[in-house]
Amino acid sequence: MSKSTASFLNLLLTFFLTVCLGDPTPAVAAPPGGNSPNASPQAGMPPPGDIPAIWLRQTNVFLGNYTVTISNDGICLKSIDRLGFTLVSHAPDWVVNVYRTDDKVFHSQPFKAFSQSGLSSDIITKRFDRVIDGLPTRSRLGKLDCTRVVGYEQILEFLPLGKRAPQIETIIFSAVKTPTNGGIPLYYGRHSKGKDWMTGLKEDAHKDIIKTFEAKEVRVSPKTFALPSGYKRVKSIQEALCSQENRAGADDFKEMFDIGKDKRGATK
Structure with missing residues (x-):
């Protein structure tokens, strides 16, 4: 990667985080099961x-704070930070809909297309390996039985998929781009050493990529996983992903937002 390309990509990521999240600094997080200082415990319920479903309150270095509601055949990922979007998908077609309630807009992608592109281009957010090697051990988060895998300079905790549809794991991996080991990621951290691929700065520290603050069993309405009616595509x-208000005045960065766009705009 050339120096000029790296500088452009760094500018792109910084701009996107600043415009859409309001602060390029990753969300502060507590250990799994702890309390987040940045979000209300009831936000995103x-x-x-x-x-029957599992409800998780999590944070990710790119998405910020969000919740995930997972049934056996549906998923809802809801941003509770300034991104403010909601992702929903369910059986039988598993079309992925991303919508926002402020602008009353949505975009749909077939499951296969979303599994390849995710919420953002791999140029903007790094896609980690889907599976890490290591000896699995049992762990718990609240009342949930989890699996912990310690690999080379990385740690993953995940909830086994069980009877849930495999499309759920694919959608989560495509959205957050952290390892899943075939389940639902609850925590992922890794030791980063060397030069950051985007900034070129030296780093030698453990980084928390994804954390879970709260996990519980809930019962939800079918509309949790459905696209609301009356929204404009x-x-x-x-x-x-980013509101019209936050994107206003960003004409100089139009080409940046064009990166990773689905030119077809297809729905299944």
Whole structure:
């Protein structure tokens, strides 16, 4: 990668985080099961209903704070930071819809297309290996039985998929781009040594990539996993990720937002 390309990509990521999150600094997080200083414990709670599900409150270095609601055949990932988007998908077609309630807009992608592109280009956010090698041991988060894997300079804790549809794991991996080992990631941290691929700065420290603050069993409404009616379709996921207000005045960075766009805008 050339020096000029690295500088451009660094500018791109810094701009995107500043415009959409308000602060390029990763969200501060507590250990798994702890309390986040950046989000209300009740933020992102789904509407109650009869469908058994798992509800997680998490943080990721790119997405910030968000919640994930997972049933056997549906998923809802809801940003509770300034990104403010919601991702939903469910059986049988598993079309991935990303929408936002402030602008009343959405973008849809077929499952296969989303599994390849995710929420952002790999140029902007690093995609880690899907599986890490290591001896699995049992662990717990609240009342949930989890698996912990310690690999070379990295640690993963995940919730086994169980009877949940395999499409759920694929959607999560494509969205957060951290290892899953075939399950639902709860914690992922790794030791980074050498030069940062984007900034070129030297680093030698442990980094928490994803953390879970809270996990519990809930019962939710079917509309948790559905796209609301009456929303206007936009041409790209990027337009649904970042609000019109935050994107206003960003004409100089139009080409940046074009990176990774789905030119087809197809739905299944």
